[in-house]
Amino acid sequence: LEYTTDVVVIGGGGAGLAAAVSAHQNGAQVIVLEKMPRLGGNTILSGGAFNAVDPGRQSKQGIEDSIDKHYIQTYEGGDKLGNPELIRTFVENAYPAVEWLESLGMKFNDEVFTVLGGLWPRAHKPSTPLGTGFIDTYEKYINENDGIEVLLDTEAKELIVDGGRVVGVKAKGLKGDVILQANNGVVMAAGGFGANIEMRDQYNENWPSLTNIKTTNHPGATGDGLAMAEAVGANLIGLENLQLLPMGDPNTGSLSGNIEQGVENRIFVNKSGNRFVDEGARRDVMTKALLEQEDAYMWVVLDQRNYPTPDTKNNFNETIEELIAQGRAFKGDTLEELAEQIGVDSANLVKAVEEFNKAVETGGPDAFGRTLFDAKIEKGPFYAGPRVPTVHHTMGGIEINTSAQVIDKNGNIIPGLYAAGEVTGGIHGSNRLGGNALADIAVFGRIAGESAAAKK
Numbered sequence: 001l002e003y004t005t006d007v008v009v010i011g012g013g014g015a016g017l018a019a020a021v022s023a024h025q026n027g028a029q030v031i032v033l034e035k036m037p038r039l040g041g042n043t044i045l046s047g048g049a050f051n052a053v054d055p056g057r058q059s060k061q062g063i064e065d066s067i068d069k070h071y072i073q074t075y076e077g078g079d080k081l082g083n084p085e086l087i088r089t090f091v092e093n094a095y096p097a098v099e100w101l102e103s104l105g106m107k108f109n110d111e112v113f114t115v116l117g118g119l120w121p122r123a124h125k126p127s128t129p130l131g132t133g134f135i136d137t138y139e140k141y142i143n144e145n146d147g148i149e150v151l152l153d154t155e156a157k158e159l160i161v162d163g164g165r166v167v168g169v170k171a172k173g174l175k176g177d178v179i180l181q182a183n184n185g186v187v188m189a190a191g192g193f194g195a196n197i198e199m200r201d202q203y204n205e206n207w208p209s210l211t212n213i214k215t216t217n218h219p220g221a222t223g224d225g226l227a228m229a230e231a232v233g234a235n236l237i238g239l240e241n242l243q244l245l246p247m248g249d250p251n252t253g254s255l256s257g258n259i260e261q262g263v264e265n266r267i268f269v270n271k272s273g274n275r276f277v278d279e280g281a282r283r284d285v286m287t288k289a290l291l292e293q294e295d296a297y298m299w300v301v302l303d304q305r306n307y308p309t310p311d312t313k314n315n316f317n318e319t320i321e322e323l324i325a326q327g328r329a330f331k332g333d334t335l336e337e338l339a340e341q342i343g344v345d346s347a348n349l350v351k352a353v354e355e356f357n358k359a360v361e362t363g364g365p366d367a368f369g370r371t372l373f374d375a376k377i378e379k380g381p382f383y384a385g386p387r388v389p390t391v392h393h394t395m396g397g398i399e400i401n402t403s404a405q406v407i408d409k410n411g412n413i414i415p416g417l418y419a420a421g422e423v424t425g426g427i428h429g430s431n432r433l434g435g436n437a438l439a440d441i442a443v444f445g446r447i448a449g450e451s452a453a454a455k456k
């Protein structure tokens with residue numbers, strides 16, 4: 001099979017679909033290659049949080065924020081390893097990306113919040129569960145407009161280069177080889193390698209062995225894009241920077257089943273019922289602390305306020321009642337009863353909650369340095385859910401410039417090749433802030449589509 005089009009996009013997750021829509025809006029015919037039987041990638045599985053400084057929403061909530069603050073938190077939160085120019089482009093274009101998504105029909109809630117490891121209340125929450133809103137929005141655009149074709153079950157294998165320019169893609173579909181000629185360019189948006197245990201082990205420098213740690217990722221997150229880009233000379237940066245979350249389901253590693261409803265009103269306790277970390281800290285800080293606890297296992301503990309009724313849902317569209325029925329969450333009318341349910345020392349749990357409640361009164365910082373508080377944990381029933389470390393995101397990847405053009409090992413642009421999303425490196429340094437990935441992939445997906453359409 002052979003196709004000719006203007007722009008070929010490799011990967012049908014959030015970055016690839018943003019690039020496809022944006023390339024089309026800029027006049028290009030587009031073909032998207034997706035190796036899995038459906039669109040969505042890791043994007044559709046994510047919690048949905050999208051960081052952007054948003055004076056309209058934030059001022060109504062009395063939240064002070066600025067583009068510079070988002071910049072500094074992103075840069076310092078990644079230990080100053082990100083590229084300042086890319087971060088600047090990212091933070092400046094995050095809110096325009098919210099508006100762009102809204103112009104395509106995406107709905108966000110009216111209030112912003114602080115997501116786990118996000119460090120500031122600037123996360124926008126889609127009105128539909130998980131990351132489905134993003135993918136549905138892009139799919140709707142694709143269905144309503146001529147000129148974007150999606151090939152599912154079609155795995156890109158190799159970039160075609162002619163005279164130093166990337167001009168197409170060799171892929172494999174269910175019926176055999178597919179050759180795609182791209183008149184304007186190819187956008188690489190094949191995601192990260194969180195589901196590739198061999199590659200994780202090869203690059204991991206900052207964590208103990210990850211061989212037996214599960215992942216939040218979908219099985220297609222195997223790093224194909226990195227190898228394809230490297231084969232045409234792309235520079236890969238920061239591959240040693242792997243992000244773990246302290247929020248994995250003990251059986252699957254997935255984010256689902258997480259009973260947390262906001263970072264202000266819950267604590268983490270270990271198997272002894274003791275707190276061990278600032279639960280408002282960076283993701284790497286929390287996960288490192290969790291790895292030091294018995295069996296690297298913890299309980300998220302919160303109260304009735306988070307689940308006013310038994311059919312209140314968590315972020316993953318699960319009701320607390322169904323989680324309890326499945327043995328994935330536990331309930332006690334008193335803290336003592338909850339402690340018994342989850343097998344932790346009851347005196348310790350009661351003391352942990354009492355000390356937390358004292359810090360809520362004073363505003364902290366508490367013994368762990370926590371300053372993020374809202375309400376006390378005081379009203380039964382109380383709930384607990386188990387969580388373990390899980391591999392979530394790969395911060396490193398293909399080096400790009402602010403136009404999403406791919407850079408080679410000598411610092412030159414590779415003509416015809418653009419990249420966006422988790423397959424790229426250079427923005428999040430050693431630790432990505434919660435809520436920054438969905439914003440990053442929309443911002444740079446959009447830029448990559450525009451650059452590719454313009455044959456920049």
Ligand code: ADP
Pocket residue numbers: 010011012013014015016033034035036039040041042043044154155156157189190191192220221222224225420421422423441
């Ligand atoms: P991002 O957030 O950067 O968009 P996602 O994980 O959401 O990353 O999406 C990446 C998508 O790319 C996934 O749907 C994945 O299945 C797809 N993909 C990965 N490798 C290939 C490949 N070789 N060919 C086609 N699609 C691929």
